[in-house]
Amino acid sequence: MRGIMQRKRQRAVAPASPWRRLLRWLLRGALAFVLLSLLAILALRFLDPPTSAFMLARGIAAWRAGEAGYALQHRWVPLADISPALPIALVAAEDQKFPHHHGFDLESIGKVLDARAGDAPLRGASTISQQVAKNLFLWSGRSWVRKGLEAWFTVLIELLWPKQRILEVYANLAEFGDGVYGAEAAARHYYGKPAAQIDAREAALLAAVLPNPKRMRVDQPSRYLRSRARRLHRHRATAALVDDDVAHIVAAAHGERFVHHRLERNLLAAAELPVGGDDLGRAGVDDAFLQRLGGKAAEHHRV
DSSP: OHHHHHHHHHHHHSOOOHHHHHHHHHHHHHHHHHHHHHHHHHHHTTSOOSOOHHHHHHHHHHHHHTOTTOOOEEOOOOGGGSOTHHHHHHHHHHOTTTTTSSSOOHHHHHHHHHHHHSSSOOOOOOOHHHHHHHHHHOOSSOOHHHHHHHHHHHHHHHHHSOHHHHHHHHHHHOEEETTEESHHHHHHHHHSSOGGGOOHHHHHHHHHTTTOTTTSOSSSOOHHHHHHHHHHHHTTTTTTSSOHHHHHHHHHHHTTHIIIIIIHHHHHHHTTOEETTEEOOOOOOOHHHHHHHHHHHHHHHHO
16 A cells, blocks of 8 residues: 555656646746737737837847948827828728728738739738737738737737727838838928828828838839829728728817818818829818718717
8 A cells, every 4th residue: 555655656746748848838938928918918008109129120120230320210199199181091091991890801811812822913911900010019021920920919909909099009100211100200201390280192192102111202202102192082092992980080089170170171282282293183082071070070079
C-alpha cells in the first residue's frame, strides 16, 4: 500500500513535458494578448492616440536611412474642428458603405477574390475601420499574420467604438503625404489654414490622394489626381454616395453649425473653384440634400 502511494506521489510531482509547458505558455500569451488589446481599444475610445504604428515605422525608416530632412507633421483635433466636407469626402472616396457595415465590406472582398481567380486588376477592399486598425497598431504588408491581426482589431473597434469615433481617428491618422498625418497637419501644410476652414475642393484633393499618398501629391496634383477629385463631385460623392447615416455621424460632431455655417458655404462655393487650373465641375449638392443634413444636425442638437 505504501509503495502504491509513493508511485502516485512521484507521478503527481513529475515535471510536465516540454510540449505541455509550451502549450501552457502559448495559452497564457494568447489570453494576455486578448485582454491587453481589449483594454487598449476600450481606452482609445476616450483617449486620443498621440501617434500610430505607421508614424513610428516611418520615423524609424527615416532615421535608419539618414533622411535629415524628414519631419513628422501631426496634430490631433476633434472631429468638430474639421470641416464637414472632409469626413464626407473620406467616406465617399474610401468606404461608401461605412455607415452600414460592421468593419468588413463583404461584397468588395468577394470581388477581390474573384479578381485574383481571374485576370482582372486587383483592387483594395479595406474599409475605414480596417485602415484604422492597420494604421494604429500594425505594419504595412500583405502577410496573413498581419491580415489576421487587422481583422481582430477591426472587430474590436467596431464593437467598442461608435462610427463617429472611428471616423475621427481615421481623419487624424490618415497619411496625406510623406510625413504628413491627419487632417489638421495636412490642411496647414498644403493650404496654410486649419482643417476647420478647408472647403470641398480642398477636401476632395486630400481624399483623392489616400490610395497612395507617397505617389500622389496634393501640392502638385497630376492629371489623374485632378480627375479623381472631380469624380468625387461629378458622381455626387457628397449627395448620392453618402446617405443620411453619414449625415448623422457628421452632424453629431458639428451640431447646428453643420449646414448653416460651414457645409452649405463650403460645398456650394467650392463647386466653381478650379483645381490647379482645371475646372472641378459642379459639386452636385442639391437643396434637398442640404435640407436633410440640416435636419439631422437639428435633430442631434435637440437630443
